[in-house]
Amino acid sequence: MLTLSEVEAAIAFDQPDLRATQQRDMIVVEGTFVVTGGDAAYDPEGPLARYGVRIELSSAYPRIEPRVFETDGRIARDPDHHINGEGDCCVTVWENWLVTAGSTSFSAYLRGPLREYFLGQFWFENTGSWPFGERAHGMSGLEEAYAEALGIPNVRKDLLYLLRFLRQQRSKGHWPCPCGSGRRVRNCHQNDLSAQRQRIKPHIAKSMLARMQPRKGELSRSSF
Structure with a gap:
């Protein structure tokens, strides 16, 4: 504290x-x-x-x-x-x-x-100009910053899915891999995702998700 x-x-x-x-x-x-x-x-x-x-x-x-x-x-x-x-x-x-x-x-x-x-x-x-550049205002700028932090392309559905994945305390090997390959985590990016979770703790992922406020009807690749 x-x-x-x-x-x-x-x-x-x-x-x-x-x-x-x-x-x-x-x-x-x-x-x-x-x-x-x-x-x-x-x-x-x-x-x-x-x-x-x-x-x-x-x-x-x-x-x-x-x-x-x-x-x-x-x-x-x-x-x-x-x-x-x-x-x-x-x-x-x-x-x-x-x-x-x-x-x-x-x-x-x-x-x-x-x-x-x-x-x-x-x-x-x-x-009249910003020395460090300027992000877009609102949700667009937020998504840009989160994509940078996560190290993935700025695609909203992929950001949401990966954050839903990272907010879990533990991941299951049979979950679909967030990379979009269609393969299960255990057969795809399990080690990379474990390293990612060390950088982005579940409470940070939850905070990101809350701020992104998924729109009604937005689908994820799984129900977790």
């Missing part, structure tokens, strides 16, 4: 203009997020930009994604500026980051997705 002392240690090192407090069942981080050109919070050339932020953290982090709000009104509140309908920042596709990141500590989150988000906002303010 994430503790207040862990959060305080992370911001003291990376973002000393932030302050953390325990508020009932969450940790709230507020203050100024400093954006630099390098990985450190401060560098000899000085900061590129500063953004007022409020970060709401569950003690279950990283299982539960932080909610981030830009508090100075500097970023337009619309999807084109990666702000969700409830006003929180669309920082990253969470499950994609959990699967691909080397570390998912709060310090890694500050240095990685959060820094890239605000660096992107600063760059867009000044150039």
Whole structure:
């Protein structure tokens, strides 16, 4: 479980203009997020930009994604500026980051997705383009990110089937292989799927499936 002392240690090192407090069942981080050109919070050339932020953290982090709000009104509140309908920042596709990141500590989150988000906002303010490219909005962008995390082509029915497979604690050798060959898992990609499950734990696969919200009538290759 994430503790207040862990959060305080992370911001003291990376973002000393932030302050953390325990508020009932969450940790709230507020203050100024400093954006630099390098990985450190401060560098000899000085900061590129500063953004007022409020970060709401569950003690279950990283299982539960932080909610981030830009508090100075500097970023337009619309999807084109990666702000969700409830006003929180669309920082990253969470499950994609959990699967691909080397570390998912709060310090890694500050240095990685959060820094890239605000660096992107600063760059867009000044150039009109996003420095790291931009995914499609909505479900299309979500599916693109999940296909990247899973390492398969972006075909919705295949994404859904593989995620249904990975959400199981154990797989059966007689299940149809997610590769679409028509063969059973035991005679096809059993070892590859076992390795995949080590990267993508069942709770992450379940979260991906929930966010994809399969449409009514969408079929899978099996009933599991």
